[in-house]
Amino acid sequence: MKTDIIISGVGGQGILSIAATIGLAAVANKLYLKQSEVHGMSQRGGDVQSHFRLSDKPIASDLIPYGKADIIISVEPMESLRYLPWLSKNGWIVTNSVPMVNIPDYPAAEDIINEIKKIKNHIIIDADSIAKEAGSSKAGNIVILGAASPFIQMPYSSLEDAIRKLFGKKGEEIVEINLKALKAGREASGK
Amino acid sequence: MKNLLLLGDEAIAQAALDAGLSGMYAYPGTPSTEIMEYIQSSEQAEERNVHREWSANEKTAMEAALGMSYCGKRAMVAMKHVGLNVAADPFINSAMTGVNGGLIVVSADDPSMHSSQNEQDSRFYAKFANVPCFEPSDQQEAYEMIFDAFELSEKYKLPVLFRITTRLAHSRASVSLREPMPEKKLSLPADPVQFVLLPAIARKKYKYLIDAFEKLRYEIRLSKYNSFKDGSNRDMGIIACGIAYNYLIENIGSSNHEYPVLKLSGYPFPKDLIKDITGRCKSVLILEEGAPMVEESLRGLLDDGIKIYGRMDGTVPRDGELNPTIVAKSLGMETSFGSEVPSLVKSRPPSFCKGCGHADMFNALIDALKFYKTGSVFADIGCYTLGALPPYNSINSCVDMGASVTMAVGAADAGLFPSVSVIGDSTFTHSGMTGLLDAVVKGSSVTIIISDNSTTGMTGGQDSHATGRLEQICSGLGVDEKHIRLIIPLRKNHEENVLIMREEFEHRGVSVIIAQRECIQTATKKKRAVTSNR
Ligand SMILES: Cc1ncc(C[n+]2csc(CCOP(=O)(O)OP(=O)(O)O)c2C)c(N)n1
Numbered sequence: 001m002k003t004d005i006i007i008s009g010v011g012g013q014g015i016l017s018i019a020a021t022i023g024l025a026a027v028a029n030k031l032y033l034k035q036s037e038v039h040g041m042s043q044r045g046g047d048v049q050s051h052f053r054l055s056d057k058p059i060a061s062d063l064i065p066y067g068k069a070d071i072i073i074s075v076e077p078m079e080s081l082r083y084l085p086w087l088s089k090n091g092w093i094v095t096n097s098v099p100m101v102n103i104p105d106y107p108a109a110e111d112i113i114n115e116i117k118k119i120k121n122h123i124i125i126d127a128d129s130i131a132k133e134a135g136s137s138k139a140g141n142i143v144i145l146g147a148a149s150p151f152i153q154m155p156y157s158s159l160e161d162a163i164r165k166l167f168g169k170k171g172e173e174i175v176e177i178n179l180k181a182l183k184a185g186r187e188a189s190g191k
Numbered sequence: 192m193k194n195l196l197l198l199g200d201e202a203i204a205q206a207a208l209d210a211g212l213s214g215m216y217a218y219p220g221t222p223s224t225e226i227m228e229y230i231q232s233s234e235q236a237e238e239r240n241v242h243r244e245w246s247a248n249e250k251t252a253m254e255a256a257l258g259m260s261y262c263g264k265r266a267m268v269a270m271k272h273v274g275l276n277v278a279a280d281p282f283i284n285s286a287m288t289g290v291n292g293g294l295i296v297v298s299a300d301d302p303s304m305h306s307s308q309n310e311q312d313s314r315f316y317a318k319f320a321n322v323p324c325f326e327p328s329d330q331q332e333a334y335e336m337i338f339d340a341f342e343l344s345e346k347y348k349l350p351v352l353f354r355i356t357t358r359l360a361h362s363r364a365s366v367s368l369r370e371p372m373p374e375k376k377l378s379l380p381a382d383p384v385q386f387v388l389l390p391a392i393a394r395k396k397y398k399y400l401i402d403a404f405e406k407l408r409y410e411i412r413l414s415k416y417n418s419f420k421d422g423s424n425r426d427m428g429i430i431a432c433g434i435a436y437n438y439l440i441e442n443i444g445s446s447n448h449e450y451p452v453l454k455l456s457g458y459p460f461p462k463d464l465i466k467d468i469t470g471r472c473k474s475v476l477i478l479e480e481g482a483p484m485v486e487e488s489l490r491g492l493l494d495d496g497i498k499i500y501g502r503m504d505g506t507v508p509r510d511g512e513l514n515p516t517i518v519a520k521s522l523g524m525e526t527s528f529g530s531e532v533p534s535l536v537k538s539r540p541p542s543f544c545k546g547c548g549h550a551d552m553f554n555a556l557i558d559a560l561k562f563y564k565t566g567s568v569f570a571d572i573g574c575y576t577l578g579a580l581p582p583y584n585s586i587n588s589c590v591d592m593g594a595s596v597t598m599a600v601g602a603a604d605a606g607l608f609p610s611v612s613v614i615g616d617s618t619f620t621h622s623g624m625t626g627l628l629d630a631v632v633k634g635s636s637v638t639i640i641i642s643d644n645s646t647t648g649m650t651g652g653q654d655s656h657a658t659g660r661l662e663q664i665c666s667g668l669g670v671d672e673k674h675i676r677l678i679i680p681l682r683k684n685h686e687e688n689v690l691i692m693r694e695e696f697e698h699r700g701v702s703v704i705i706a707q708r709e710c711i712q713t714a715t716k717k718k719r720a721v722t723s724n725r
Contacts (some may be wrong), residue, residue, distance in 0.1 A: 003591075011541065012541065021198055024196075024501040025362065027194075027196060027365065032364075032365070033363075033364065033365070034362055034363070034364045035362060035363040035364070036358060036361060036362035036363075037361050037362070037363065038305070038361070038362050039221060039222065039224070039225070039306075039651070040221030040222065040305060040306030040649075040650070041221065041305070041306040041541050041649065042305070042306075042541055043541070043612070043651075044541035044542060044543070044544060044574065045539075045541055045542045045543075045544065046539055046540055046541035046542070047538075047539040048240070051362075058445075059364075060328075060437045060438070060439075060441040060445070061437050061438050061440075061441035061514075061515045062358050062359070062362035062364075063358065063438075063514045063515055064515075065441065065516045065519065065526070065527065066516045066526060066527060066528045066529060067526070067527025067528045067529045068527060069529070078535075078536055078537070079539075081532060081533050081534055081535075081536045082536050083529075084529045084530045084531065084532055084533070085528055085529045085530065085531065085532065086529055087529035087530070088527070089196075089529075091529070100578070102493070102542060103537055103538075103539055103540075103542075104581075106341075106537065107535040107536075109536065111535055112535065115533045117536060119530075133364035134409065139218050150351075162702065190279070
């Protein structure tokens, strides 16, 4: 078993929380993992990504080779396209549809969605609205994780446990909102 | 034993704590920052009261660590690669004095310059200083190696350079921990003049250093982090260093190799091991992150030995970070590729946060400079360097920490008017103060704008030594108090700020304008901490 994941977004959108959740779940499932993160300059509103590798065997490289990612999980639609060189032929894109416009030449949202639709396996959801319904507009990242969860080869309950662990310090209310966000995302994926 | 999910940086920090560290010294710098941050938030460090405060810059950090080592205690100092340039003087001379307690100097290189001005390779500093260098390939090895590095440091009484690169620093994996060791007791050097580098003593110390070199080579040769695996095809052998070894294994698996593989883990390069593999193969491919240092030493000037493939002949790109795909190509293996990035995808450079005072400072500066035909803005390193990007396009230089002040001084010497420096508060106390003293002594016509967000922003908001001290420092250095101006960079103060800047440009002498507004990131973090404590 092996799942190679690229998690992408814009600095400040919470991709490290997605990675931390999968990481905690992977440890609970006694899987090997390597998770490469971006710290530093790009965190100021630039494009950020994390290479996340899960396997039942030891993993050598911290980076995923081109063409080998099983999933691109993206909190921002244009950012999902930036990592296409890594996506394997049968890989999935799971992305938020809501653009984060912080550059003057941001393309038309419609064109981006059309471009994503050209990839055979895609799931595009409005994570921001789903998150708001779940109780917090900040939980869009967890909604996207929920939508990608069917493709991550781990029991769903281990992701829920990971969320309890990760957000436990912030109180029961925050935990519940994020569990709801995860579930709503999973349902929205239609898988 | 306990397992933790750790970044390479964190594995190094945890290892140092478990190896009985007494003092951690550092100035922030990507990708090394998380080493100190981990120790600062560690309960273990708190229980033992391990020294763990930021230093003003890498030089002061290195020297303080040497002082800790002088007392027989284990010390570590961490910095980004360019930080070692700043600390080069104490670093090179610490090889001459030698150490007492174990001393590890961690230097984190940034190939591909993800967050840096250059991609210099710190291993050259080991060669320059005649000290050993360790280079781990993964997080577990980084953890283990720290223990060996302390031991080697104490055995030869020399500092050990510990070289990592961005990818290892910022990648997380499970690390299994050892039983923690106690700290060393305070004990002064046996030789009372060990640290006194008067020429007569230094000459003796240098001979020791030269003599130690081949012994160190032997130690590195015996290191358990080297490995050799033979292969069936002797047409080529492969030498892989540090993290490059992982990219190799990703492609060829961990057993049944076609080509013989030698994994190297440190400097001085183990000649015997290298001779063994080059002796049995017709050619050799060298995979190393950073500069072609192993490759260059194998080729020598004449390059008339066996055929060598690497960065210098283009088999591997000459610059930039390695990755598994590049390594596959260098092996002539087939590689896969998803699909091209569609052309509509635009680059998304970092930018000022909403509510950042630097932005309002630049808006005022741009308007103030409109009244002059000539004039340049020498900037420095930090979030405010983003003033180089549109729509601001308002800085003319960014070289090294502190250079804004001194370049402005030199340009004023050349007759440039106005000659303006823009520097962050943390950068100012790192390396700007001495330049300001130059300006004061010479009476240079410069305007130094200290864009004070009261934190070290670019690296994630560490405390800044400058906070609350800037006016005092500037007047202490001799800047006329009438020309130390305080402004608040807010849109509503724009006109007033433009006016103040113009007044100070017109002053024929040193002016300092402190543009003070707290970083929006640290302000928000503080607010959150307050509400969650309620
Ligand atoms: C010698 C050296 N050390 C460290 C760094 C890393 N570094 C770049 S910017 C920066 C912080 C600057 O802080 P400040 O001057 O307060 O500006 P801010 O980012 O807060 O705007 C640091 C530590 C570097 N580039 N060079």
